[in-house]
Amino acid sequence: MPHTPGPADRAGLRRANLDLLVRMLRERGQVSRAQLAVHSGLSKATVSSLVGDLARRGVVRPAGITAGGQGRPGELVELRPAAACGVGLDLQVDHVGATVVDLTGEVLLRRRIACDVPSSGHERVLDLLADVLTGVLDDVRARGGWVVGATAAVPGLVDTDGAVVRFASRLRWREVALRDGLAARTGLALDFFGADNDANLAAVAEHDAGAAAGLDDFVHLAGGHGVGAGVFSRGELVRGHLGYAGEVGHMMLDPLGPWCSCGRRGCWETQVGLGALLHACATPDDPVHDPALDPDARMVLVRARAETGDRRTLDALHQIGAALGAGAAVLVNLLNPAAVVLGGYFAALPEWLVEPVRSEVAARVLAEGAGGATVVASRLGFRGPSTGGAVHALRRVLDEPAVVPVDEHAENTANVPEGMVAP
């Protein structure tokens, strides 16, 4: 029985064009509407209407007159950086935190509070997370900024609309109403909050301004205690039917492999998860296992040993690199990405992991030259998920410009340049 899709989405077109203009403003700084029209391929009338929309919401502001050039002088506009900020909430085994990103893509601030999340119970963790968020909102407000939303990066399965954490084994969370919990604690509206899988959000951050900027098809692999993938196809996240795509940590790649915490054998994360690295590179009493170490500090330790040529550490990294490459090759054969981005803890050890993954992928992928796939390290590493959360929250400005209120930026809308519609 043939399928009848809904009518094509005109609002989507406007959103795409708003997105285009904001991206151009992010790249170019101060630009006239005429220049925006030329470089976007949109008509001047469309550009004026879209810029007017952004101006009314304080997202862009006047920036003087074009200097020199041909034709009559044009009024420049630029992004008002703090006009809209997004918050990414970090929710990991050993800490909660927040990252604030402004409209230009700059990270304004980061916060982190150590917390034994699995032992604390989710009510206590939500209290902490709400405290972190409230503090961050105050900080942003003190800088004259405005936060449009907050998206939590969750190491587990989140439902499609980001309201409920279905299952996050490492946090020991099951069916936690994250959105309701945060809204109730902060007094903010439900639609202020979003949530997504941390590997998805790390991929969003890479796509926005990281190692995968400009790539329509790529895979981001997030190495932590678990291993997750964020997959982009045709410029968008592959979420799957119910939003659970990207669970690569439990791909069975060796029927006789070690037992996994999930109760099965040979899962990929038993080979390449942080536990596998630490187990291989250090005896059980080694300080690298100290649960009080934060993830960055632990990687500093491992790096230092690798740099000084510690045999056991180098052997461990060799082993991880080979297994990471073997699994990455499965994904490359299936998805033919332009890049495999190594994030999370992998990104802290690029000198020892990128090349082995590259050569395993080249050897194991059927298409010549690995089907054009490069292997690169993320520059965000552990900060990827919360950065991506902030970018995700910020996208609401583009998706629904009405979320940025008009009246809060009176000082700005008073100076709406010619051609922009007053509120």
Added chain:
Amino acid sequence: MPHTPGPADRAGLRRANLDLLVRMLRERGQVSRAQLAVHSGLSKATVSSLVGDLARRGVVRPAGITAGGQGRPGELVELRPAAACGVGLDLQVDHVGATVVDLTGEVLLRRRIACDVPSSGHERVLDLLADVLTGVLDDVRARGGWVVGATAAVPGLVDTDGAVVRFASRLRWREVALRDGLAARTGLALDFFGADNDANLAAVAEHDAGAAAGLDDFVHLAGGHGVGAGVFSRGELVRGHLGYAGEVGHMMLDPLGPWCSCGRRGCWETQVGLGALLHACATPDDPVHDPALDPDARMVLVRARAETGDRRTLDALHQIGAALGAGAAVLVNLLNPAAVVLGGYFAALPEWLVEPVRSEVAARVLAEGAGGATVVASRLGFRGPSTGGAVHALRRVLDEPAVVPVDEHAENTANVPEGMVAP
């Protein structure tokens, strides 16, 4: 560095709406423009313009007046089935063939010629394929139909624009200029021809009117000597960076597994390819291996043995089902599809394969209830790729209505109903 996408595509909107109308006409038969407007959510003016476009090209035709109902009577339109047909060209190890599908999705005819493709050399095979196509075009013309294009289903890697077969190991083809070769032999225009990977096209057929109709996210697994996947995400094929996505046959799922024809060990197709089934279910001198058997006849033999309870055959199917499920679970963990469709030879043995795959997937997928993924058998089986090729070729009518010429259907455009624009 942020990425600047091109301006959003307005032509895409018109294409999507044309697609919508043709799908509605396929489902509903005879419909008035007012009904199309109501059910599509498009304005009457837009529907009139689109229907006019289709009428000028003979894709729709008048179909009388609405009987009864409220308001003033409306003129009905319906698809003119043979107005536009698509041809799918089949290119397999042991035969070449063609399938013709008309606008309503009906299969008009199928042709098949036995041919030892790997031994024949590609020039000879292209001769045969051109002969098959020419015969089919004559047949369709004799029925008053018109063929808009032909898309070849290739068991291998095809470049993004469908012009060149990069590598098809089982055909022993490398860098074969398929499009140029067929155009030169038939005198047809280059853009008459397309080509895609056979697993991709089988998925297109399932999505159009098969087991995955209406599903935005699914995986089609094509079992043959090789195993390929066609992946749909958000209603479209996942092609990857250079169009090589879906090469799941060489996923390494067992480091100690058997050697594969690709020179590596433990590839999935050594476990679940047709070769693995035949090897497991019959001694080397068994007639089931006879190279003269066509694929359907071979499956009839295997089925007959399974139905009569032949122990060796049932054991072989049990083994294939388990390995198929284990690999399918990798894909389900990664992609969270709504369905896994078993095509190719798997579709010939659903009673013995569907349930084992379902239970392996349920046991191995992290998300509860297999993340909502069902496991179903294709109804197309070996006919999937060429049917999908025909559907693909036919889509050119929707993507570029101008490919259907106006003048060939003078008898039709003479009767353009009121409101339709004359050419």
